[in-house]
Amino acid sequence: MLTAGTVLTAMTLFLGMGRVADGLGTALAAEARMAQYSILSTRVSTFLVIATEAVQSGLPADTRAERVAPVVENIHATFAQLEADLGRAVAAAEDAGLDQQSRFGTQSLGLARMRALLDSTVRGLAAPGQDRDGLRAHLDSFASNFDPLLNQAVNTEVLLRREALERVENLRGTLSLLAIVMAALALVVVLAFYFGLIRPQFRRLDRLRQAARQIRHEDFAIALHDTRRDEIGLLYAETERMAQALARRQEAVQAEWARLSETVDRRTEELRAANARLERADETRRRLFADISHELRTPLTVILMEAEIGRAAFPEGRDAFATIETRATRLNRRIDDLLRVARSDTGELRLDPRPVFLPDLFAEVIEEVGAECDNAGLTLTAQDPPHQRVSVDPNWLRQIVSGLVRNAIRHARAGGAIHLAARTDADRIEIAVLDNGGGIPPDRQAAIFDRFTQGSENSQGFGIGLALAKWVIEAQGGQIAVQSPLTRDEALGDAPGTKVSLRLPCEPD
Incomplete structure (x- = not known):
């Protein structure tokens, strides 16, 4: 109904506006022709003035014809334009009825009479041998006959314009009344549509929204009870089925949650008991390391004291006692290493960074592992390191470099050579351990930094x-990297070789 009313209103407005446009077009055309008649009147007056002057001047016939010819040509142009306008008006008035067409036909007839009257007067003025009085008689006859015809034509156009405007005004009143009636009918239809259909559906949708709120609050006891088979009724049925499915799912989830809670509680107790056992084992391990440290340090302290006393008391055995003292000191360091590694396993590793002079570091490493290289038949060489300091934990750095040399002793003994090198690069120092062994396969290089994968029970220390x-x-701002095989410039021999590099930040001057 709303669509039909809208279409009807649109068609009425379309047709009405078409009629209004036709009326306004007729009025404007009449107004345009009235303007043309005004131009015609002006040009005819000009013709009379020129013709009268030519007659009064006693000009010959051909001269008179030449004098009035331009004005007559303009008048004929105006006649042609008016005839064309009237022809279009007659064609447009075919749907308006015979009476309207006869009016335009009468206008065309009057226009033809005016043209004939002008042509007759022009021929009279151009006829030779006429006296002045005869010529004046022609002009007087033209003036007296042309003016009524022109007034009649203008009055007809005024009447046509007035009738057209009256039709437009009447049509405007009719359209206004029709618009009021249609607006009233549309309001009645909308109200009936709202109260008869929309509002009841809104109430049904409100019930559905309330049901959705219940579901949101996990209340699945929904009873909509709507048996209508329209879209909202089908949505009611689907909502009830969804609520029932959610209720069943909630029961299953709650049961599963209860079982999960029971499992979590049981596992928590098991983990708590396991943690307690781990804590006891860790405490036992710490106590074991402490006891080992104490048991080892006590005899080492005695050995060191006896070595010092022996070196002072027996000058001839000074070298032997010095060797005993050096080995005891090295064993004491091994105990420190053991305790540091033990603390690192428990997450209690503490670093003590301080400036380390590279030449001192190289000297300590060579002193510590030189004998092991000699025993393994390896040649240990060292580049003169730059006189630079790095800020690291000295014990850990010594252990790391010594451990890299021991790795080379174990895995690259066949090469027969190990080399220590160091160089400065911008604000970093690179310490490298190079060997002449068989190298590391590319597919295994990514795994060599797995925890203790390179450890060996047969290594010394x-x-x-x-x-x-x-x-x-x-942890101290550096990087560690491995390279295998070595480039020809760095290789110690023909074997592929391996290079492990430590890059550490320089100590500011």
Whole structure:
């Protein structure tokens, strides 16, 4: 109904506006022709003035014809334009009825009479041998006959314009009344549509919204009870089925949650008991390391004291006692290494960074592992390191470099050579351990930093794993990297060889 009313209103407005446009077009056309008649009147007056002057001047016939010819030509142009306008008006008035067409036909007839009257007067003025009085008689006859015809034509156009405007005004009143009636009918239809259909559906949708709120609050006891089979009724049925499914799912989830809570409680107790056992085991391990440290340090202290006393008391045995003292000191360091690694396993590793002079570091490493290289038949060489300091934990750095040399002793003994090198690069120092062994396959290089993968029970001293070395170096702002095979410029021989590099920040001057 709303669509039909809208279409009817649109068609009425379309047709009405078309009629209004036709009326306004008729009025404007009449107004345009009235303007043309005004132009015609002006040009005819000009013709009379020129013709009268030519007659009064006694000009010959051909001269008179030449004098009035331009004005007559303009008058004929105006006649042609008026005839064309009237022809279009007659064609447009075919739907308006015979009476309207006859009016325009009468206008055309009057226009033809005016043209004939003008042509007759022009021929009279151009006829030779006429006296002045005869010529005046022609002009007087033209003036007296042309003016009524022109007034009649103008009055007809005024009447046509007035009738057209009256039709437009009447049509405007009719359209206004029709618009009021249609607006009233539309309001009645909308109200009936709202109260008869929309409002009841809104109430049904309100019930559905309330049901959705219940579902949001996990209240699935929904009873809509609507048996209508329209879209909202089908949505009611689907909502009830959804609520029932959610209720069943909630029961299953609650049951599963109860079982999960029971499992979590049981696992929590098991974890708590396991943590207690781990704490006891960790405490036992710490106590074991402390006891080992105490039991080892006590005889070492006695050995060191006796070595000092022997060196002072027996000058001839000074070298032997010095060797005993050096070995005891080195064993004491091994105990420190053992305790540091033990603390690192428990997350209690503490670093003590301070400036380390590279030449001193190289001297300590060579002193510590030189004998091991000699025993293994390896040649240990060292580049003169730059006189530079790095800020690291000295004990850990010594252990890491010594451990890298021991790794080379174990895995690259066949090469027969190990080399220590160091160089400065911008604000970093690179310490490298190079060997002449068989190298590391590319597919295994990514795994060598796994925790203690390179450890060996047969190595001399305790040593540290590459994974721990990586952690210690990176914790102090450095990097550790491996390269295998070596370039020809760096290689110690024909074998592929391996290079492990430590990059550490320089100590500011």
